[in-house]
Amino acid sequence: MPAATQLTDVLKTLADPTRRAVFERIAREGEIAATGLVQGSKVSQPAVSQHLRALRDAGLVAERREGRHIHYRIAPKGLGPLIDWLGHYETFWAERFANLERLLKESE
Amino acid sequence: MPAATQLTDVLKTLADPTRRAVFERIAREGEIAATGLVQGSKVSQPAVSQHLRALRDAGLVAERREGRHIHYRIAPKGLGPLIDWLGHYETFWAERFANLERLLKESE
DNA sequence: CAATCATATAAGCAATTGCTTATATATTTT
DNA sequence: AAAATATATAAGCAATTGCTTATATGATTG
Numbered sequence: 001m002p003a004a005t006q007l008t009d010v011l012k013t014l015a016d017p018t019r020r021a022v023f024e025r026i027a028r029e030g031e032i033a034a035t036g037l038v039q040g041s042k043v044s045q046p047a048v049s050q051h052l053r054a055l056r057d058a059g060l061v062a063e064r065r066e067g068r069h070i071h072y073r074i075a076p077k078g079l080g081p082l083i084d085w086l087g088h089y090e091t092f093w094a095e096r097f098a099n100l101e102r103l104l105k106e107s108e
Numbered sequence: 109m110p111a112a113t114q115l116t117d118v119l120k121t122l123a124d125p126t127r128r129a130v131f132e133r134i135a136r137e138g139e140i141a142a143t144g145l146v147q148g149s150k151v152s153q154p155a156v157s158q159h160l161r162a163l164r165d166a167g168l169v170a171e172r173r174e175g176r177h178i179h180y181r182i183a184p185k186g187l188g189p190l191i192d193w194l195g196h197y198e199t200f201w202a203e204r205f206a207n208l209e210r211l212l213k214e215s216e
Numbered sequence: 217c218a219a220t221c222a223t224a225t226a227a228g229c230a231a232t233t234g235c236t237t238a239t240a241t242a243t244t245t246t
Numbered sequence: 247a248a249a250a251t252a253t254a255t256a257a258g259c260a261a262t263t264g265c266t267t268a269t270a271t272g273a274t275t276g
Contacts, residue, residue: 008124008125011122011123012263018264019264027196033222034223035221035223044266050265052224065273067222067273070222079194082190082194089182124233142253143251146253151234153252155236158234158255160254176243176251176252177253178252
């Protein structure tokens, strides 16, 4: 797949607030089953399922089946296209980047 | 405006390939008038104008009027919400982040 | 196997999106 | 002021999106 297409998919996938909330919750929990995501969600089970499909298709999450549960986790490489693209704009956000750099250092 | 709304706007705005191409061209050129953007574009003048409006509304570009031309440039802070959001996922892309870090160092 | 639980898919629908053509608004030039 | 140039807005339309309800598939339990 062309890199631009992958980037478009990642951006489109994360652009929807509901879907992004699902992604963020998976990140927070580390690993969580679809059932858990449906609980405490504003939308229906099919809606969550459709968002999970979109996230998976975009390469943003990975799944692990365990019995009748499917556990989702963040796919580390998923944000790659976005980060690579942002890399082209370093010069514009060098200052902010420096802050992230500091945070990273501190967390080591 | 809530931070989440701003992020959603930035993501939605960049998610469209045509509009993102406009943004990238502005970044490449440094500064360019709308006319210049229309030339060599696949879409019509109104389409470009609409994309420019969206980019401006999202805070991604700034404009400077000069006679009857309007020159566009990247708004450095525009990508801020996106970069801040990605900051929460440092741990997932620390390796890739390190590369960006090195690039930044080299460019100093 | 039958019932149950977890997840996915199908179908339909209102809302949004990105484009077009046509027209309006600024700004400059003659 | 009239004509030309640069940009924006309006209106309309096909395509896409995100949701719903209803149903199907997968997997476990009794």
